[in-house]
Amino acid sequence: MKIIIDAMGGDRAPEETVKAISQASRGTDAEFVVTGDENEIKRRLTQNGADMARIRVVHTETVITMEDDPISAVKGKKDSSMSEGLRLLRDGGDAFVSAGNTGALFMGSSLIVRNVKGIKRAAIGAILPFARPTLLLDSGANVTALPEYLLQWAILGSLYMENVMGIASPTVGLLNNGVEEHKGTPALVEAYGMLQKTGSVNFIGNVEARDVPYGPCDVIVTDGFTGNVTLKLAEGVASFLFRTLKETLTENAASKIFAYPMKGKLKGLKTRFDASEYGGAPILGLRKPVIKAHGSSDARAFLNAIRQAERFARSGFSDKLAGIAELKGCKKDTEKEGNSDEQ
């Protein structure tokens, strides 16, 4: 089991990423191949008591930053920690983890690792951490979606929740502006029909945004634009409410006294709704597992992403995917521009 890790991606790299790698190296039989600034990484690994026998560092010169344009970065910075990591994944690795630029990671994965045969567009899955962990797919990579993409994402999401997250017979819903089957755009109406017919997923019908936090199903399928709005708005509303609540409960000395015993409970509540507890966001549809850790990951969140990558690699996901009849029947994607709308 060989896990490739980009030590330089993310806002808190390499400090936090190397801490996480050091911890991951103890108590596993996996090997880690780490890309980035060799001297700095080795120094930090030693400081953090890493099991150096399990880690190989591959030196790279540059880093794709959060501000880089994804296309130019992937094409221009071939010597970056992310690009080298993706090549190492392709050439014998079992999974790859990066907290770097999402657009570049998606583009780079599509170009270097490539999609499974028959998969038209890969997609990024994100866990919504409310009543129960729910996979939102696509959460931002493809701005628009044809009905057959939505069908394929439903299959990919269902396989991921079953084989990697351990949920038996995961349910799949289509995010829509009403539950009736005629609701939504023409693409959604067509996708509804395809999902109803397929034997590959346990489709429960349309789900409305109002019900999403209550966990109406295990996988929610949508285009990447709506997925981005859903994921970011849920994060924004939760963060706004927690902040306002804190201000309200501590606005004067008297309320501070009463609020004090509640502090632990509120913190616990906030942790419960922290998506990084469930690991990073998987890019689904690629030939090998790629996990995107949040850009602001600390060591704990990055460690969760590494462990998620290991679980993903050890799961039966890829074998099961190869057995899905519907993907074999797919026509080859003849579009010229690769498989991403991300810019």
Next chain:
Amino acid sequence: MKIIIDAMGGDRAPEETVKAISQASRGTDAEFVVTGDENEIKRRLTQNGADMARIRVVHTETVITMEDDPISAVKGKKDSSMSEGLRLLRDGGDAFVSAGNTGALFMGSSLIVRNVKGIKRAAIGAILPFARPTLLLDSGANVTALPEYLLQWAILGSLYMENVMGIASPTVGLLNNGVEEHKGTPALVEAYGMLQKTGSVNFIGNVEARDVPYGPCDVIVTDGFTGNVTLKLAEGVASFLFRTLKETLTENAASKIFAYPMKGKLKGLKTRFDASEYGGAPILGLRKPVIKAHGSSDARAFLNAIRQAERFARSGFSDKLAGIAELKGCKKDTEKEGNSDEQ
């Protein structure tokens, strides 16, 4: 000033609607024309101490229910309280309020009241009640939107916030999956360009969903599908978090004791985020003001909607709209199917 009110629409009609009408009739110089079951409404108005000199009741036989299909309801139930109300609005009324079926109200308004000349599609505005009241437009009536619709909604929303809500030089943002001007679907990229060029609104650029609760601008423009997801998800996340918070803070006897003094504060916080405090949702682009009250409105919420309708009718909204040069330049809408995607 003649305000037309559908007393029969909504989950809690006519009990709560008539209570609100009774209260509205005291302390205003407006007249009210109320549609619905004459005997029942008159009995309830008397019970609730209404100023009967200000109220005329127009008897109607049927009611459009929440379950009715909008198109069939509008075309089939011509003797309903909603249809009669819309005709009374067209023939001399100054504003109309209903808590009934949203789709039917939108369809009926478009067919009976009609759009202002030059307005291609009317849209429903909803107030997002977070850091500051923000108008989300379209919040659900038009599933898809051409760039010129988005431009017109920006103008309508800006005029509404200025003239009806009293906000000087309201700012307008375009909901998108990133702040850069090349972000989003082709329609959003084109709309961005049009909004940047127009002199009719104070355009601040793209806004991301994560920032929406923090009130980045006064008006957020989007298509009705994304608007529906945004509005419903914000409601869903807030309701889920408040419920979980309550459960957490009162899960055992000890925490109940500490939580008790917080009860009032939490309730106050919940009220602060209640959209109905700002009145109902305006349908913008029609020749006359129509306000949609929430389907579950109690008397307080419905009263706020009536007052909002009165403010809307007394504002300079329609005069200002007539002065917008860009609307005069609009080609006539030659599409056959009226102006709604709502089904």
